[in-house]
Amino acid sequence: MHYDFKTSYSQDVGLFPRTENRVFFAALAVLLLAAPLVLSNFYITEFTGIFIFAIIVVGYMLAAGMAGLISLGHAAFVGIGAYTHALAVEAGWPFLMALAAAASVSAVFGFVLAVLSLRLSGLYLGVATLIFGLAVEHVLTAWDAVTGGAEGLLVGSPVIFGFDLSGYTAFYYLSLVALAFVIWIAANLMRSATGKALIAIRDSEPAAQSLGVNLIKLKVLAFTLSGAVTGFGGAFLAHRVGFLTPEGFNIMMSLQIVLAAVIGGLGSIAGAVMGAVLIGFIPEIVSTVKSVLPQSLAYQPGPDLLIYGGLLAVFVMFEPLGLYGRWKKLEAKLRTFPMDRKETFVRTRTYMKSERAR
Amino acid sequence: MSLLSTHNLTRQFGGVAAVKGVSMAVEPGDIFAIIGTNGAGKTTLINVISGVFPPSSGTVGFKGADITGLGADRVAGRGLARTFQNIELFEHASVLDNLLLGRYRHRRATLAEELLFLPRARKEALAFRESVEEVIEYLELEQWRDSTVSNLPYGIRKQVELGRALASAPELLILDEPASGLTPEETADLAYLIRDMARNRGMTVVMIEHDMGLVGGVADHVMAMNSGEVIAEGSAAHVQSHPAVLDCYLGTQAA
Ligand SMILES: Nc1ncnc2c1ncn2[C@@H]1O[C@H](COP(=O)(O)OP(=O)(O)O)[C@@H](O)[C@H]1O
Numbered sequence: 296m297h298y299d300f301k302t303s304y305s306q307d308v309g310l311f312p313r314t315e316n317r318v319f320f321a322a323l324a325v326l327l328l329a330a331p332l333v334l335s336n337f338y339i340t341e342f343t344g345i346f347i348f349a350i351i352v353v354g355y356m357l358a359a360g361m362a363g364l365i366s367l368g369h370a371a372f373v374g375i376g377a378y379t380h381a382l383a384v385e386a387g388w389p390f391l392m393a394l395a396a397a398a399s400v401s402a403v404f405g406f407v408l409a410v411l412s413l414r415l416s417g418l419y420l421g422v423a424t425l426i427f428g429l430a431v432e433h434v435l436t437a438w439d440a441v442t443g444g445a446e447g448l449l450v451g452s453p454v455i456f457g458f459d460l461s462g463y464t465a466f467y468y469l470s471l472v473a474l475a476f477v478i479w480i481a482a483n484l485m486r487s488a489t490g491k492a493l494i495a496i497r498d499s500e501p502a503a504q505s506l507g508v509n510l511i512k513l514k515v516l517a518f519t520l521s522g523a524v525t526g527f528g529g530a531f532l533a534h535r536v537g538f539l540t541p542e543g544f545n546i547m548m549s550l551q552i553v554l555a556a557v558i559g560g561l562g563s564i565a566g567a568v569m570g571a572v573l574i575g576f577i578p579e580i581v582s583t584v585k586s587v588l589p590q591s592l593a594y595q596p597g598p599d600l601l602i603y604g605g606l607l608a609v610f611v612m613f614e615p616l617g618l619y620g621r622w623k624k625l626e627a628k629l630r631t632f633p634m635d636r637k638e639t640f641v642r643t644r645t646y647m648k649s650e651r652a653r
Numbered sequence: 654m655s656l657l658s659t660h661n662l663t664r665q666f667g668g669v670a671a672v673k674g675v676s677m678a679v680e681p682g683d684i685f686a687i688i689g690t691n692g693a694g695k696t697t698l699i700n701v702i703s704g705v706f707p708p709s710s711g712t713v714g715f716k717g718a719d720i721t722g723l724g725a726d727r728v729a730g731r732g733l734a735r736t737f738q739n740i741e742l743f744e745h746a747s748v749l750d751n752l753l754l755g756r757y758r759h760r761r762a763t764l765a766e767e768l769l770f771l772p773r774a775r776k777e778a779l780a781f782r783e784s785v786e787e788v789i790e791y792l793e794l795e796q797w798r799d800s801t802v803s804n805l806p807y808g809i810r811k812q813v814e815l816g817r818a819l820a821s822a823p824e825l826l827i828l829d830e831p832a833s834g835l836t837p838e839e840t841a842d843l844a845y846l847i848r849d850m851a852r853n854r855g856m857t858v859v860m861i862e863h864d865m866g867l868v869g870g871v872a873d874h875v876m877a878m879n880s881g882e883v884i885a886e887g888s889a890a891h892v893q894s895h896p897a898v899l900d901c902y903l904g905t906q907a908a
């Protein structure tokens with residue numbers, strides 16, 4: 296058995312319960328803040344994209360991982376956020392207001408989708424959200440007077456208080472701050488009663504209700520918040536890609552979001568970020584692999600899909616708790632080193648209470 | 654006045670009445686046991702009382718108010734907590750989070766305060782954590798605090814479910830077969846806890862139970878059911894020796 300030693304209740308409520316956590320996150324912050332000094336523009340942009348994707352996956356996690364409402368059409372929220380933001384910027388709205396508009400409009404769509412699919416769960420909810428995703432993509436194409444349709448929509452520069460932040464490095468920092476903000480909000484939610492109620496409706500609806508949780512309200516809330524955060528990420532993605540087309544928000548993107556959440560570990564914010572990092576680097580890995588493959592193999596279509604599918608299979612089979620689950624085990628092992636033993640992670644035998652340690 | 658009362662409560666599934674015209678009254682501070690063979694309608698009765706589904710007819714009163722047809726979440730909000738015959742826990746959450754959910758109905762912070770973790774949300778999280786610790790000590794769950802529920806042995810899971818109900822600080826606690834699957838020693842502990850909750854902690858307890866030793870040992874009032882109807886009521890000794898009860902337990906159909 297592994298025990299976690301704590302000395303104060305605030306450790307269970309705080310974001311960084313242990314000194315190691317604090318040291319780790321401080322080091323990570325320093326690294327990420329210093330990275331643009333040494334990275335090439337290519338990698339700065341690459342990292343920026345991953346921060347933004349992480350925002351999107353955290354948004355997805357609120358509904359899918361926490362509340363158990365698996366959506367297969369989350370790219371729609373990204374698209375709604377991206378287009379709303381781009382249009383607002385085009386209309387001359389200040390950046391922060393446009394951002395708020397993107398989050399709000401996506402939240403409204405999350406709300407409506409939740410109300411429409413209240414009675415659905417599991418596979419049926421998946422199909423409903425899939426259709427929602429297709430519908431939004433279709434509307435974005437068909438409504439060309441506003442969205443530019445298939446021709447696309449040019450996205451203005453992010454300008455905050457007169458400062459143009461569209462440079463590689465400036466936008467890197469802007470996205471990093473946005474990600475930190477979203478993680479902070481999500482972590483706050485999860486240490487509060489409402490966040491725990493999301494977990495409750497995921498694991499047992501009757502029990503949740505028996506404790507005073509209003510299922511309908513919580514499900515709607517989960518989708519609304521998830522929509523807001525995902526759309527918020529979409530607004531940043533708009534700047535990252537610079538030019539929006541509806542097919543940028545297709546099923547493939549929805550699947551990438553689902554994959555990142557599953558591979559990272561459903562139900563944890565850290566998992567969302569880890570999954571986003573892994574999935575975000577896959578195109579990079581693919582092109583590296585391609586460059587060493589013989590020509591005939593390298594230009595076969597669909598290696599990405601193969602890798603995504605393979606990764607999913609590997610994780611489902613060997614580490615259903617995802618990257619985060621693996622990390623937790625490693626962390627506990629390091630903390631108890633060199634006293635750790637293999638048995639620490641062997642499932643505890645099921646003792647009767649009479650055999651319990653007193 | 655009774656804390657909980659039902660009047661002519663009936664619940665039908667299709668054409669079959671699982672509960673038929675049950676009227677009962679539970680006095681504050683009492684330990685009220687419901688006994689009866691499998692399929693007698695005991696679980697259905699408490700499902701209707703706790704708002705899992707509405708009655709087909711009849712009324713439920715709790716703390717002087719009519720709560721007939723109120724949803725389970727709203728009934729819980731009024732101070733009724735329950736456990737389930739087949740343990741219903743939040744499997745992928747820690748024991749701590751399970752217990753913390755017991756506090757849910759007491760939350761006061763708004764969503765905005767929670768999202769920004771403003772002082773009221775922080776204070777509330779700390780206060781919840783503290784009151785949950787009392788339950789952990791009371792039920793001796795210290796060593797399982799951070800364990801994920803799905804990894805726990807059966808007896809502990811039952812304790813956690815009881816703890817979660819206790820954490821909500823209910824006025825009325827309804828237990829559906831709390832001793833089923835427990836060892837005799839665990840059952841003895843449970844008897845002590847139930848008595849302590851009713852005598853010293855101001856709770857009223859309604860429990861469905863098959864273990865007649867436990868019922869005889871703790872219950873102030875026993876109600877026996879068969880085929881959805883009340884067939885006997887009174888002290889444990891009275892109900893246990895009631896001919897109708899003996900009939901259905903011994904399976905004889907004597908007149
Ligand atoms: N949700 C339900 N739908 C249909 N029939 C049910 C439902 N719940 C209980 N019943 C039926 O009601 C009767 C009483 O069941 P129950 O209340 O669980 O009995 P007990 O708890 O006394 O063993 C049984 O015949 C059972 O099949």
Ligand SMILES: [Mg+2]
Pocket residue numbers: 695696697738
């Ligand atoms: Mg039953």
